[in-house]
Amino acid sequence: MNMTLTPTTAHQIRNVAIIAHVDHGKTTLVDKMMLQSGQYRNEDLAKLAGGQHGLILDSNDLERERGITILSKNCAVRYTSTSGDSYRVNLIDTPGHADFGGEVERVLGMASGTLLLVDAYEGPMPQTRFVLEKSLLHGLRPIVVVNKVDRPDSRPQEVVNEVFDLLVEMDAPEEFLDFPVVFASAREGWATLDLNEPSDSLRPLFETIIEHVPPPEVGLEDGPLRMQVTSLDYSDYVGRIAIGRVREGTIKRRQRVLVFDRQGNSAERQVGQLLGFDGLDRKEVESVAAGDLCAITGLEPIEIGDTISDLTCTDPLPAVPIDEPTLHMTFRVNDGPFSGREGKFLTSRQLGERLDKELRSNVALRVGPGPSQEQFCVSGRGLMHLGILIENMRREGFELCVGKPEVILRDIDGVRSEPIEQLVVDCPERCQNAVMALLGDRRANLTKMTHRESSGFVHLEFTIPARSLMGLKNRMLNATQGEAIMHHTFLGYEPIRGATPSRPVGVLIANESGMATAYSLDALYDRGEFFIRPGDQVYEGQVIGEHCRVGDLVVNVVRGKKLTNVRAAGKDDNSQVRPVRAMSLETCLEYIEEDELVEVTPSMVRLRKMMLIEADRRRAARQANG
Known part of the structure; x- marks a missing residue:
């Protein structure tokens, strides 16, 4: 057993947190730093990374599938400087998505400095502002790393100026404005202090860390x-x-x-x-x-x-401040007809124990009692934050139903207020009008617009109510032919801006349980778009598609073709099976309305009405209308 680690003196230790917007290259940079430290060979890293993914710190299945960092992680690399001194650099990798900001907040206390990664084309983005604000609150001086400078459309000097402007806007201390700058390509594994002086390694980055990140006191x-x-x-x-x-x-x-x-x-x-x-x-x-x-x-x-x-100490350290959640939804036991067919954990007790377990490590999560004993009110930072929790529970064998996500409103100085987010959209110039029209209906205010001539894109910044982001992604992609890039992060609370459009059309609801047939689906394709395929098992009250008009429509999708000796048998199977709309878990959460639920099981994600029987829904509608 190795009982020593070298080096151990405080002046040879550097604690660095790597912070950035999503997809700006944090985890890729950490992997290359580990490789160039000489502790691992390429084959070792590939083995640890699980094959083709190539990023060893994205260690769980969801991180590898989605290509994002969800949990903060730390590792240590050894480095020998040009002067011959040996150092240990403790690296803390943080998530880039705003929904996982709680992971960033709780680990910054371990760092003495930060590497602020910024994409050489995109520049500072919404999450860049968020993580930079948190690091400034901890008094951490940033080292700005302009990554992806080998991109053909990179604009590194402009990006450095934008970071400076951002620090000035955030009232950063004057000494922080004179920040060191490193230009890098994390994917290729090199860094340089001057773009006119090429490099073939990350040594300039290591030297900058040693020089500018203070050792522990x-x-x-x-x-x-x-x-x-x-x-x-x-x-x-x-x-x-x-x-x-x-x-x-x-x-x-x-x-x-x-x-x-x-x-x-x-x-x-x-x-x-x-x-x-x-x-x-x-x-x-x-x-x-x-x-x-x-x-x-x-x-x-x-x-x-x-x-x-120590046993003589009486004063604990102050608790880590964590921003409050902005979104909540109801978790409840699965009471549908297919309950218990796949899952191992079905009861409210098991659901409550799993949520209590999550609270121990997920500091941005809140769990409270729901309207009944079988329901729980779960609050989080955003749809992806709660979606990842539901996806993990599904893979562990849980069955549950989830209600419509709703924003958390607050009374501030006697005024009812709602969470407001900063939304950044990069889209082709020809799609600018469509984006403005789409967001104008959702109570968004345009705050900044820049044209990037090198790419033909326009950069738009908005403030928008958090509730208006529900279902926006798909409509944005449709409006821009799939070319828009959209990011958002929480800004603060403002007075409620007014009503926003809800789902413009109704849904198709199954009226019988059984197996969906191609014959019945083919006869109903002019009624809308389906979420199910022939052969799927459905039950009464399940949402099986989107209606082409306003209002819900109850349909029979399990009806088979009646076979007689009059018709030719060859014409019975000529039904047209058209493509269906694939609905991911997070898409389903954005799609549902207040009277609907998302049913989550280990192998299926279904949409359903809260009341499965049509007569019950009609009776409830009459009572609601007085």
């Missing part, structure tokens, strides 16, 4: 132990593993410590294993001093935000 090593848990891992052998940065003092293996929870209650426990980071591995060490990152076992029960301190 050495004087804190002599004080009483204090550290805060910013991440959790789990092992079947040792249970929960607490991860964080030692703020003061030194923590030792087998040491007796106090653990303060968020309410300030303390309990005495003993450190089990003490693990330091080396590459992707964790190695057992005897002690970890202030400024370094470590992982600790044996402290259960332990939660994110808890403080681990």
